Amino acid sequence: MSTDIDFYFDFVSPYAYLASSRIERLAAAHGRKVRWKPVLMTVLSKAAGTQLTPFVPMKWQYVQHDVARSARLAGIPFHWPPGFPKLLLAPGRAMMWLASTHGEDKAVAFARTCLTAWFGDGVDIEDKEVLAGIAARLGVERAALLAALEDDSVKAAFKQASEDAIAQGVFGVPYMIVDGEAFWGFDRFDQLEQALRQPAAQFAPNAGG
């Protein structure tokens, strides 16, 4: 079994954004590596038979407050992006292409910049030119990224990523699997940290670990 922390996220998820800003620090403190796995909540929720929170009015009213409160208490800059919620396909596709062509580190740096741009500064990260600009600042050729976003094999790879997550039992984000044990939510970081302190594989929904 890998000792890496699998970190499933959707660029559109505010709780995943909060988790994304802490996961590397947490992993590093315990000598672990993070495998960033972008997925689509629309695909996961369909497979799980759940509803996306923004479409459940009573829950959504609460969650809007809870996200802002959780960000504030954690000291993480956060604003609701204009046009939220929004289906974000381009950043996940771009990240997967970057990982396979420019390496994991570049892909993760790209993803973190996208998340901060979206939830920190309200930048539209479904805009391909925006993504090309972010990539360019990381030394990636704009034209190559723009071409990748139109590539059917890149689209298929990102689609497959959600299917692979579902096969691991992932039904929501952020979702972390470490040593075969699953943790769902930014609010499980304390339990995740406790597990990293005292590693002991205990549970993996469908992880086949």
Added chain:
Amino acid sequence: MSTDIDFYFDFVSPYAYLASSRIERLAAAHGRKVRWKPVLMTVLSKAAGTQLTPFVPMKWQYVQHDVARSARLAGIPFHWPPGFPKLLLAPGRAMMWLASTHGEDKAVAFARTCLTAWFGDGVDIEDKEVLAGIAARLGVERAALLAALEDDSVKAAFKQASEDAIAQGVFGVPYMIVDGEAFWGFDRFDQLEQALRQPAAQFAPNAGG
């Protein structure tokens, strides 16, 4: 606005059980009183348009582990009761009748004993004779409690309790409202505690506070 902590729970909810074992201590530490409000998750989830977790297989597989882990880390005795999940009407009805006839303190003592019996010892708390026994040990006449459980006005009052909760924006349990601010989940006790330390009314979904 009341300074009490409104504590919404369903006897069938394991997370509400975990919360129930800590809420009084937390409130007392900050000079607050708890108002225990039994509700039915089936009614709340129908109003909110959500599904009960045990009927969402992917989520349920995770939650079964998460509940046990959360209980263990919090040091709270916990076992899945035989026949879980189960519609529990009798304890909520009994509690509401006790509150109106024997006072809040007796009703809360009854509720806490029920929750511990159900999740700690696997006792069937939908069994009316069991409830009569619990009530009797608290000095309540068995026959009076058994009669109350058949009383249409008691049934109506418990039904109304869920409607009242929905009117406050409650869509899940445990759900705490303090100084107009809402907290959902046992995993929000740290945020609830922080709010109690630095009281400042900030948000109330439909609370009209």
